[in-house]
Amino acid sequence: MKPMRKTVIGALALSVLASGATVALADTPSRHADGTRAVPMSEQAQLQKLYQQALAEGGTLTVYAGGDTPYQADYLRDAFLKKFPKIKFNMVTDLSKYHDARIDNQIDEGRVVADVAQLQTLDDFPRWKKEGALQKYKPVGWDKVYHQIKDKDGYYTGAMFFGFANVTATTLGSSAPVEAKDFLKPEFKDKLVFTYPNDDDAVLYYFKQLTDKYGFDYLKKLMAQNPKFVRGTAAASDTVGTGGYVANFASAGSFSGLSTTSIPQHSPWIAWPQTAAILKKAPHKAAAKLYLSWLLSKDAQQNSIGTWSARTDVAPPAGRKNIFEYKNMNPLGLGTFMNDRTALDRYKARVTLYVGDVKGADPADPDGVLGPYPINRDGTQG
Secondary structure, eight states: OOOOOOOSSSHHHHHOOOSSOEEOGGGSOOBOTTSOBOOOOOHHHHHHHHHHHHHHHTSEEEEEEEOSSTTTTHHHHHHHHHHOTTSEEEEEEEOHHHHHHHHHHHHHHTOOOOSEEEESOTTHHHHHHHTTOBOOEEOTTGGGBOGGGBOTTSSOEEEEEEEEEEEEEGGGGGGSOOSGGGGGSGGGTTOBEEEOTTTOHHHHHHHHHHHHHHOHHHHHHHHTTOOEEESSHHHHHHHTTSTTOOEEEEEOOOSSSSEEEEOOSSSOOEEEEEEEEEBTTOSOHHHHHHHHHHHHSHHHHHHTSOSEESBTTSOOOTTOOOTTOOTTOOTTHHHHHHHOHHHHHHHHHHHHHHHOSOOSOOTTSTTOOOOSSBSSTTOOBO
8 A cells, every 4th residue: 555645744734957157038028029027927837848859868757855755756757757747757766965976976977866955954955056966957836935944055955844833633633732832731741752862963853942942851751752753754743643643743644543733832843944956967867857847836736735935926835924023933944054064963963862763664665675876765776
């Protein structure tokens, strides 16, 4: 049976390139022969032109997407293929911290097989830009992307915002924990489940905000609740409502029907711009440009991503505020946290003293088939 479809991090539930400088057609307004400005092409017309260029190139695309189940990013692939069915789209999903190592290895070995990196590891993109590893490209919709989440020179951009907050069993009703201190109530002892914070930097940042606000005693009291730790935020979310486990924070939700999501009003929670770029040595640059332009198009941002948009002209999900309007959440904070690897690693080591070493297989590659050069989820090497 095909696994239950999830977003890259389950954010749907929480939310209820050629060498040298190139830019999308939207950034190069055309003129008539007499010098007058032509009417700009619509986004959909631009995408169709990019589609024909991708087909002429060979019609193949490989995206390395951050996520913690093998099928987690397939909703994006499926939506893309409804628009561009002749593309052979290989969506390879794994933990971002493994994909960035693959990309570094591929660059160093001169054997790049990925076209697009779409990852949570926000600190990688400025580094890759500095190293000359990214293709300069401003996709369709570039001018509408929040300036805070895109590279001013056009080497990478936030593609959408993902968020982590609370996941609680529907059976709890109004007694479900919402604020961080609610999770310390006696009735939740032996009933909490979390992702190992020392396995996922976004989850680690969530814990960091809690210990910054409430002190390390908060973590000690949380551990006294005897929580269960698992690999992957999807696994943590899916466990809620089963086996006596009723609550989680620092994940984004499940499609199991056994849980619901909430955002605290006072306690810290997190969101960040999942960021994407085309690799300079990408074997299928035209298809990569088509994908990034589709992903940032207004149509896709409104109808396909299922979370907060990277564009200023797309409304937030129903019932949610603009991503920059939450007083207890800074959507740029994860990037700042990840950019200081020394401090991050020091905090991770301290947290490990309490939660223990990470145990279990890679949830996105449980059989260990991906290897260093995967061009599909079956582990075929490019």
